[in-house]
Amino acid sequence: MKSTNKPLTGIRVADFTRILAGPYCAQLLGDLGAEIVKVEIPQEGDPLRTQGPPFHEGNGLTYYAANRNKRSIALDMRTDRGKAIARELCLKADVVLENFRPGVMQRLGLDYDSLALDNPRLVYASMSGFGADGPDSMKGAFDLTIQAVGGYMNITGDRGGAPIKMGTSAFDIITGTNCYAAVLAALLQRTVSGRGQRIETSLLESEVAFLANAALEYLILGREPEKWGSEHAQQVPYKAFRSQDGWIVIGAGFSNLFAELCKVLKRQDLISDPRFIELQDRVNNRDELYAILDAEIVRHRTEELVAKLDAAKVPCSVVNNMKGVFSHPQVRHRQMEQRLHHEQYGEIPTLGPAVKFSAFDITDGWSAPPVLGEHTHEVLHEWLGYDPEQVAELRDSGVI
Structure with a gap:
């Protein structure tokens, strides 16, 4: 009815x-x-x-x-x-x-x-x-x-x-x-x-x-936006990483989040590395940083790393398939099926x-x-x- x-x-x-x-x-x-x-x-x-x-x-x-x-x-x-x-x-x-x-x-x-x-x-x-x-x-x-x-x-x-x-x-x-x-x-x-x-x-x-900000990059700066895959043009690190048993996305572009990520990975040396100190530095040297982080993150199991990053309040997520989406406790709680x-x-x-x-x-x-x-x-x-x-x-x- x-x-x-x-x-x-x-x-x-x-x-x-x-x-x-x-x-x-x-x-x-x-x-x-x-x-x-x-x-x-x-x-x-x-x-x-x-x-x-x-x-x-x-x-x-x-x-x-x-x-x-x-x-x-x-x-x-x-x-x-x-x-x-x-x-x-x-x-x-x-x-x-x-x-x-x-x-x-x-x-x-x-x-x-x-x-x-x-x-x-x-x-x-x-x-x-x-x-x-x-x-x-x-x-x-x-x-x-x-x-x-x-x-x-x-x-x-x-x-x-x-x-x-x-x-x-x-x-x-x-x-x-x-x-x-x-x-x-x-x-x-x-x-x-x-x-x-x-x-x-x-x-x-x-x-x-x-198109939002991608259009404004062209309309204001006259510059064609690039393809970035899962990356972000203005935040680094911010992308999907391969883990030991799957994929995880991590958004830790801002310096406080980057520092917490480094601590979880036990790579505090990266926090003071002159190539990566400020967000602008990390954007300019993204390939060097990603080469390091890719090698570190692939050593971890997805769920274990997500739990550690959640505890450190670093935005992250498993990359879910549909089974993962509709078994997710928050999705189920919000009655999305x-x-x-x-x-x-x-x-x-x-x-x-x-x-x-x-x-x-x-x-x-x-x-x-x-x-x-x-x-x-x-x-x-x-x-x-x-x-x-x-x-x-x-x-x-x-x-x-």
Whole structure:
């Protein structure tokens, strides 16, 4: 049962998005109590359903990562009747989400300007690869190509090594999170203005905004940032070290932390070594220092060294695999693994929320990702007032 004590309870979202960025945005809105209707093509659905292997109960695993707390309606918007029903849904919604290429929603008669004439309170969010306009706006994009064009691959990887993609489709997720925040802001402004608005974001804009200090190194100093692997451009020692039985990261760039690290390693001589006395010295002589530290740290077992460094208050961690993450006592304490149940495919894990609230339990009422078209009948009835005969006629004609 859905919680009635969440900030977005009563907000209706017509979700026309697919793949990852848009569905992830919708999922976050659903976490906060919004009613999400996921509009999918009959017999096909969101392409994430068929992306794999691996699969679980007929869906690609990534589908489960971005589609909890939604109801699925199958609707063929290639038909005139399907377009008309889609428009009806938009006019009943508080929020419309879409991530087609620019121009697609306009051809369907579902563009913001058209809808806002009849639903001026509508918040309409568009996500794309390169942005709503401009010379590259019509180009298709995947997270891989965006990581390349937006600069992240050029600053990710080992020193002197090949460009490396980040380990997940990071900018799909960041774009979805940016859009989620923007929708919340627009809904808040609507309480004052009484009107909705259009929101635009893209993978490219999300990535460039995420460059942060790397971008400013170029914009202020005119200097291209280097690839540093796990190292830090301005702090040394600060990287992943091979241990006797695994890997450990240590962040001991500041002088007090460096001194504690040296004591743990029983290399107090390094504290007064003129090459390493100040942070600037350690940055300038990083290769010499790392050659020494690499040889020392590899002699230690990971857990034993982590315990000693923790006692000395030196920031460090085992480099965990997924088993290590989800067995970590702090991760478990913060309930970052949740379980959802679906009548058809049973129990499915989902990730816990990144943010907790004192006024409500954000996980209360969470539902499992839906089967394709699972809620077509009930959404058409609840949102649009269609009776069973009308729904049956639409099904017979292939519209749903």
